[in-house]
Amino acid sequence: xxxxxxxxxxxxxxxxxxxxxxxxxxSVLDKASFDRAALELAGLGRVSLHAHDHAGALAESERxxxxxxxRGVHYIGIASMPETRDEVNA
Amino acid sequence: MNDPSLANPFRDAVVQDAWQTPIDVxxxxxxxxxxxxxxxxxxxxGVPDSxxxxxxxxxxxxxxxxxxxxxxxxxxxxxRDRRQHCVFVFVRLQTSSQLLWQHVRRRLVSDLTRxxxxxxxxxxxxxxxxxxxxxxxxxxxxxxPELLLNExxxxxxxxxxxxxxxxxxxxxxxxRKVRDASAWLMGESLPEATLADxxxxxxxxTDREQAAREMVTLLCRxxxxxxxxxxCFDQIEALQRNADDREAFFHFAQMAAxxxxxxxxxxxxxxxxxxxxxxFKCAVRHADFQRIAKRHAVLHSLTRHQxxxxxxxxLELVPSLREQAGEQPYYPFTSVFxxxxxxxxxxxxxxxxxxxxxxxxxxxxxxEDQPSMHEFLAAELMARRLQSLQAGLEGESLRILTHALPVxxxxxxxxxxxxxxxxxxxxxxYGGKLVAVTLRNEADGRTLNPKLKALLDRSxxxxxxxxxxxxxxxxxxxxxxxxxxxxxSELEAKGARxxxxxxxxxxxxDAVQSLLADAKSGDLARDGDAVDSSTVxxxxxxGLNIGADELESVxxxxxxxxxxxxxxxxxxxxxxxxxxxxxxxxxxxxxxVQRHPRSAPQRQPLQATPADPERIEGELATFQxxxxxxxxxxxxxxxxxxxxxxxxxxxAASDDLLSGRSSEEAPDGSARRTxxxxxxxxxxxxxxxSDVAAATRLASLLRG
Numbered sequence: 142x143x144x145x146x147x148x149x150x151x152x153x154x155x156x157x158x159x160x161x162x163x164x165x166x167x168s169v170l171d172k173a174s175f176d177r178a179a180l181e182l183a184g185l186g187r188v189s190l191h192a193h194d195h196a197g198a199l200a201e202s203e204r205x206x207x208x209x210x211x212r213g214v215h216y217i218g219i220a221s222m223p224e225t226r227d228e229v230n231a
Numbered sequence: 232m233n234d235p236s237l238a239n240p241f242r243d244a245v246v247q248d249a250w251q252t253p254i255d256v257x258x259x260x261x262x263x264x265x266x267x268x269x270x271x272x273x274x275x276x277g278v279p280d281s282x283x284x285x286x287x288x289x290x291x292x293x294x295x296x297x298x299x300x301x302x303x304x305x306x307x308x309x310x311r312d313r314r315q316h317c318v319f320v321f322v323r324l325q326t327s328s329q330l331l332w333q334h335v336r337r338r339l340v341s342d343l344t345r346x347x348x349x350x351x352x353x354x355x356x357x358x359x360x361x362x363x364x365x366x367x368x369x370x371x372x373x374x375x376p377e378l379l380l381n382e383x384x385x386x387x388x389x390x391x392x393x394x395x396x397x398x399x400x401x402x403x404x405x406x407r408k409v410r411d412a413s414a415w416l417m418g419e420s421l422p423e424a425t426l427a428d429x430x431x432x433x434x435x436x437t438d439r440e441q442a443a444r445e446m447v448t449l450l451c452r453x454x455x456x457x458x459x460x461x462x463c464f465d466q467i468e469a470l471q472r473n474a475d476d477r478e479a480f481f482h483f484a485q486m487a488a489x490x491x492x493x494x495x496x497x498x499x500x501x502x503x504x505x506x507x508x509x510x511f512k513c514a515v516r517h518a519d520f521q522r523i524a525k526r527h528a529v530l531h532s533l534t535r536h537q538x539x540x541x542x543x544x545x546l547e548l549v550p551s552l553r554e555q556a557g558e559q560p561y562y563p564f565t566s567v568f569x570x571x572x573x574x575x576x577x578x579x580x581x582x583x584x585x586x587x588x589x590x591x592x593x594x595x596x597x598x599e600d601q602p603s604m605h606e607f608l609a610a611e612l613m614a615r616r617l618q619s620l621q622a623g624l625e626g627e628s629l630r631i632l633t634h635a636l637p638v639x640x641x642x643x644x645x646x647x648x649x650x651x652x653x654x655x656x657x658x659x660x661y662g663g664k665l666v667a668v669t670l671r672n673e674a675d676g677r678t679l680n681p682k683l684k685a686l687l688d689r690s691x692x693x694x695x696x697x698x699x700x701x702x703x704x705x706x707x708x709x710x711x712x713x714x715x716x717x718x719x720s721e722l723e724a725k726g727a728r729x730x731x732x733x734x735x736x737x738x739x740x741d742a743v744q745s746l747l748a749d750a751k752s753g754d755l756a757r758d759g760d761a762v763d764s765s766t767v768x769x770x771x772x773x774g775l776n777i778g779a780d781e782l783e784s785v786x787x788x789x790x791x792x793x794x795x796x797x798x799x800x801x802x803x804x805x806x807x808x809x810x811x812x813x814x815x816x817x818x819x820x821x822x823x824v825q826r827h828p829r830s831a832p833q834r835q836p837l838q839a840t841p842a843d844p845e846r847i848e849g850e851l852a853t854f855q856x857x858x859x860x861x862x863x864x865x866x867x868x869x870x871x872x873x874x875x876x877x878x879x880x881x882x883a884a885s886d887d888l889l890s891g892r893s894s895e896e897a898p899d900g901s902a903r904r905t906x907x908x909x910x911x912x913x914x915x916x917x918x919x920x921s922d923v924a925a926a927t928r929l930a931s932l933l934r935g
Binding site: 154155156158160162186190192193194195198210212214218220222 | 266283285286287288474504505506508509512524526527528529531532534576577753761763765
C-alpha cells in the first residue's frame with residue numbers, strides 16, 4: 142500500500158493531495174484490505190486522509206471507490222505525512 | 232463556571248473573508264502558509280507562480296488566507312516608510328461561471344480601492360512607484376500635483392494603458408470622484424452625464440465579459456510593473472450549477488491560467504475542497520492545471536498538540552477562565568475532553584470549535600434544542616439578507632440575477648434554457664407559458680437604445696413568448712433619453728414587461744445565492760456539520776411552494792417575471808412609469824401587492840420601493856435591538872409556528888429531511904421555544920455589536 146502511495150506521489154506534483162480512486166487503481170488489495178490498510182496507516186500518523194463532506198450524495202459505485210471507516214466517514218484524498226516521506230527517502 | 236454572562240469563545244468561528252483578522256495559531260498549517268509566501272516571493276522575482284491548497288470543509292483554507300493577508304500587512308507596518316510590498320486580492324467565487332471575469336474585475340477593483348489606515352492599495356501602489364510613503368503621497372498630491380501626474384503618465388506608457396483607464400486612475404490618485412471612478416473601473420454601466428463628468432468617452436461595450444477580461448489584464452499589468460499581485464481564490468465549488476457541473480471548473484482554470492500569463496509578477500492561490508479533488512482534475516485542461524497549480528499544499532488533520540493550542544487560543548479570550556487554569560490547563564474543559572477532540576473525523580478546526588462550543592454551553596447549563604434545519608436556514612437567510620442590504624447592492628444586480636433566476640426557476644418547477652437565437656438570456660417555460668427574459672442594465676439611453684431596438688425587431692417573437700426586461704432598480708433613464716423611452720413604450724405595446732426587483736428582493740436573492748455557495752463549498756455548517764446544497768435547494772423548493780414568509784419577496788419577483796395570473800408583483804413596473812420617472816413626475820408606478828395564494832401567516836405587506844433607505848435602516852435597527860419586533864420575529868418564526876403546516880404539507884419527505892425530526896415526532900411548541908431561547912441568548916450578548924455583527928451572530932447561534 143505504501144509503495145503504491147509513494148509511486149503515485151512520484152508521478153504527481155510535489156505536495157499534492159492524491160486521489161484515493163487513483164491509489165486504489167494502483168493497488169492489488171481488495172476493497173476491504175485496502176480500506177483497512179489505509180485507515181491503519183492514518184491511525185499510525187503515516188498518512189493523512191481527507192474526508193468527503195457529502196459522500197451520501199454520491200452514487201453507490203462512487204462511494205465504494207472511497208475509503209470508509211467504522212463511523213461511516215468516507216475519504217476521498219490521501220497524502221503521506223512529511224515525516225513518513227522523509228523516513229522512506231532516507 | 233456556571234456564569235451565563237460569560238460569552239462562549241468558541242462561537243463565531245467561521246472565517247468569511249481574507250480581510251478578517253481572526254485569532255491565529257501560527258503552527259497550524261504552517262507548511263501550507265510557507266508555500267503561500269513562496270508564491271509571493273517567486274512572483275516578486277518576476278516569475279508568475281501558483282499554489283493549489285487542498286483541505287476538507289472547515290480545515291481553515293480561508294483562515295490561512297487571512298494569515299497571509301496579515302503577514303503582508305505586517306511587512307508593510309515594519310517598513311520604515313510603511314510601503315506596501317504586494318497587492319493582495321481576495322476573490323470568493325460566489326458567482327456564475329458566465330460572469331467569472333466580471334466578478335474578478337469587481338473584486339480586484341474593490342480590493343485595490345479598499346482603504347486601510349487612510350490609503351487604498353492603488354494609492355500605496357503609486358506611492359511605491361514614487362518611492363514615498365502613503366502619507367508623503369498625500370503631500371505630493373497637494374504640493375506637487377504635476378509630479379504625480381507625470382508618474383501616472385509614465386505608468387500609462389509603461390503598461391500601455393488606454394486613455395480612459397489613465398483618467399480614472401488619475402481621479403483615484405487625486406481622491407476625486409472616487410465613487411464613480413471605482414464604479415467605472417468595476418465595469419458598471421454609468422449614465423452619460425456621469426461619464427462626461429469623469430472625462431470619459433461613451434460606454435460602447437457590447438461584450439461585458441470580454442471587456443472585464445481586458446480590464447483585469449490591464450490592471451494586472453499595471454500593478455505588476457510595480458510590485459507582485461496575488462490573487463487568492465476561495466470557494467471555487469460555488470461556481471458549480473450542480474454537483475456534476477465540470478464546466479465551471481474548466482472556465483475557472485482557464486481564467487486563472489490567463490491571469491497567470493497576464494503579467495510576470497502575478498501569484499495565484501486557489502483553495503480547493505478535498506471533496507472535489509477528482510472532479511476538478513478531470514474537468515480542467517492539463518495546460519491550465521500546470522499554470523494554476525505549480526505548487527501544492529495540503530491542509531492536514533490537526534495533531535493533538537495543534538488541537539490543544541487551538542483550544543487554548545480561544546480560552547485565553549476569557550481572562551476570568553484563565554485565572555482558574557492553574558490546576559486545570561483547559562478549564563473549564565478536562566484534559567481528557569481536549570485529548571479526545573483530536574479523534575474527531577475529520578479533525579479540523581471547525582469541528583473542534585463546534586465540539587468545544589457545545590461543551591462550553593453544557594457547562595454553563597445553557598443547553599437548548601438544536602434548531603431544525605428549516606429554522607436554521609430561514610434564520611441564515613434573514614441574517615444574510617440584512618448583511619447584503621447593509622453592504623449595499625450597487626452594481627451587484629447582474630451577478631445576483633444571473634445566478635438566482637435559474638435557481639428560483641428550478642425550485643418553482645419551471646423549465647429554463649439559456650440558448651436563444653433571438654438573444655434572450657433565458658427562455659422560461661412555466662405553467663404552459665413561455666417568457667423570454669433579458670437582463671438590461673445599461674445605464675443610459677445611448678447604450679440601452681440599440682438593445683431595445685434589437686428587441687423590437689424581434690417582437691413579437693416566433694415562439695409567442697413576451698419579452699421580460701429585468702433591470703437594476705437603481706438605474707433610471709435621463710430626461711434626454713426620449714428615443715429610448717419611446718422604444719420602451721413600443722415594446723410594451725407589443726406585450727413586453729419591465730421588471731425591476733426591489734432592493735429587498737435583490738438582497739433576498741443574494742442571500743439565497745450566498746447560502747447555496749457556502750453549502751456547495753462546505754462552508755455552511757449547522758452544529759459543526761456541513762449542510763449540502765441539495766438540502767438548501769430542497770428547503771428553497773418547499774418554501775417557495777408553500778409561500779414561506781422569508782421568501783415572500785422572491786415569490787413576488789417570480790410572479791412578476793412569469794406574469795402569473797392573480798399575483799401582481801410590486802417589482803413589476805410599466806414602461807410608462809419609467810417615462811414618468813425620467814420626466815420627474817414622481818416615483819415608479821407599482822402595482823398593489825397581492826400575497827401569494829398559499830402563503831402562510833399574514834404579516835404587514837412589505838412597502839419597500841427600489842430604494843427605501845428608511846425601511847432598510849428600520850429593519851437593521853430592529854435587528855440590532857435586543858427586543859425583536861413582531862415583524863422581524865415573524866420573518867423567522869413562520870416556519871416554526873407553521874410547523875404543523877410543514878408536517879401536513881405534500882412535501883412531507885422534504886420536510887423530514889429539512890427538519891431533522893423523524894416523521895413520528897409530532898411538531899409542538901419546542902421549535903418556538905428554541906427560537907425565543909436563541910434570541911434570549913442573543914439578548915445577553917447584545918452589548919456593543921454592530922448590526923452586521925448582530926446578524927452574523929444570529930446566524931452563528933443557529934449554526935450551533
